[in-house]
Amino acid sequence: MTQHxxxxxxxxxxxxxxxxxxAPVERALPLRVRLWQLGFLRKGLIIAALALAWxxxxxxxxxxxxxxxxxxxxxxxxxxxxxxxxxxxVRISLTVLAQGYLCGIGLAFLLTTLAVSTQAxxxxxxxxxxxxxxxxxxxxxxxxxxxxxxGSGSLIFVLIHSVVWPLALxxxxxxxxxPETLRMAGRNYGLTGLAYVxxxxxxxxxxxxxxxxxxxxAFAWRTLIAAELVFGAASGRGGLGWYxxxxxxxxxxxxxxxxxxxxxAIGLVVENIVFATFERLTTRRWGMVR
Numbered sequence: 526m527t528q529h530x531x532x533x534x535x536x537x538x539x540x541x542x543x544x545x546x547x548a549p550v551e552r553a554l555p556l557r558v559r560l561w562q563l564g565f566l567r568k569g570l571i572i573a574a575l576a577l578a579w580x581x582x583x584x585x586x587x588x589x590x591x592x593x594x595x596x597x598x599x600x601x602x603x604x605x606x607x608x609x610x611x612x613x614x615v616r617i618s619l620t621v622l623a624q625g626y627l628c629g630i631g632l633a634f635l636l637t638t639l640a641v642s643t644q645a646x647x648x649x650x651x652x653x654x655x656x657x658x659x660x661x662x663x664x665x666x667x668x669x670x671x672x673x674x675x676g677s678g679s680l681i682f683v684l685i686h687s688v689v690w691p692l693a694l695x696x697x698x699x700x701x702x703x704p705e706t707l708r709m710a711g712r713n714y715g716l717t718g719l720a721y722v723x724x725x726x727x728x729x730x731x732x733x734x735x736x737x738x739x740x741x742x743a744f745a746w747r748t749l750i751a752a753e754l755v756f757g758a759a760s761g762r763g764g765l766g767w768y769x770x771x772x773x774x775x776x777x778x779x780x781x782x783x784x785x786x787x788x789x790a791i792g793l794v795v796e797n798i799v800f801a802t803f804e805r806l807t808t809r810r811w812g813m814v815r
Contacts, residue, residue, distance in 0.1 A: 568797070593779040602783035611768065611787060618749060618764030619791075621677050625684025626745050630738070632685060633692040638722050640693075641700050650697060654690050662687035662748045666755055680752050687748040688741040695740065699733025700726045732808050739800055743792070750788055 553559075560566055576595045583594035593601075605611035636653070639646030662683045669679035703726055711725035727734065753766025763770075765784055772780035808814045 565797075590776065590778055593782055597779045598782040598786055601777075601779040602786055605768075605780065605783055611765075611783070614764045614768045614784075615787065615791070616764075618753065618766070621680045621764065622684065622745060622749050624677070625681040625749070626688055626742065628681065629685045629688025629741060629745070630692060633689045633696060633737075633741075636689070636693050637696045637700060638719065640697050641722065641726060642718065650693060654694055657686065658690040658694065660686075662744070663751050666752055680749060683748055683752055684745045687744040691744060692734075692737040692741040695733050695737025696730065699730025699737075702733065703729040732814050735800065735804055735808065739796065742795060742800075746788070746792060746795075 580595040583589075583592045583597075586592045589597060602611070636646070636650050640650040641647075665683050665686055666679065669682040673679040673682060700722075707725055707729050711721050716724055749764070750766040750769070753763035754770045765788055769781050769784040772778075772784065804814070
């Protein structure tokens with residue numbers, strides 16, 4: 526009969542630990558390093574360098590009709606804001622822009638929802654984007670003027686065209702990149718149709734959707750300014766584009782630059798405050814992007 530031999534028992538012992546010594550506190554980073562880590566400060570330095578170069582070039586050119594300096598442009602901008610004219614033009618432009626932008630977003634999500642749901646929707650989206658995405662939105666303005674007249678309807682039409690295709694392409698690409706495990710989880714919960722898109726695809730594809738929203742915003746903003754230049758020539762009314770057009774005709778070059786500077790400033794605010802805040806509260810907070 527075989528006897529089972531028990532393994533030897535390991536002896537227990539106490540290990541004397543060395544006395545605790547507080548770890549040395551790391552020294553704080555130098556002030557210049559901490560300041561350089563601030564993104565808004567770095568961007569502000571870039572803008573200040575560009576402004577200095579602009580002012581130096583204008584002084585070297587010495588012709589305010591061709592190139593007014595940065596200080597003269599800021600003075601004209603201050604006068605326009607104080608008089609209320611520029612604020613009124615900004616209100617007109619942003620009102621039309623919001624209408625076209627929101628309509629474009631709605632149409633883009635409708636097309637992408639159909640594309641991820643049915644084969645016919647995918648064929649429709651790929652065909653329409655191949656046809657109309659390369660077509661400049663401003664090229665449709667003559668037709669828009671014929672169809673909708675000299676009003677905001679023509680502007681909204683070209684804005685929708687400038688927004689819907691880049692947003693639809695980015696959104697659909699984001700939907701296509703959603704991992705199969707998330708898709709299977711959504712199907713296991715019985716999600717279909719809009720519920721599946723809203724609860725599974727949109728959160729997972731949010732970085733791509735945000736990229737499409739940024740591209741659509743940029744396309745819509747520059748299309749609106751260009752279209753308002755035509756409206757200025759046609760009917761003498763409009764927003765910031767009309768302000769630039771009118772002052773160019775009257776040879777107020779400083780006001781032209783003031784209008785363009787305001788266009789740039791609005792773009793910076795939307796990009797670095799509105800979109801950046803939304804991205805920080807969503808994709809960066811969820812660890813989806815660095």
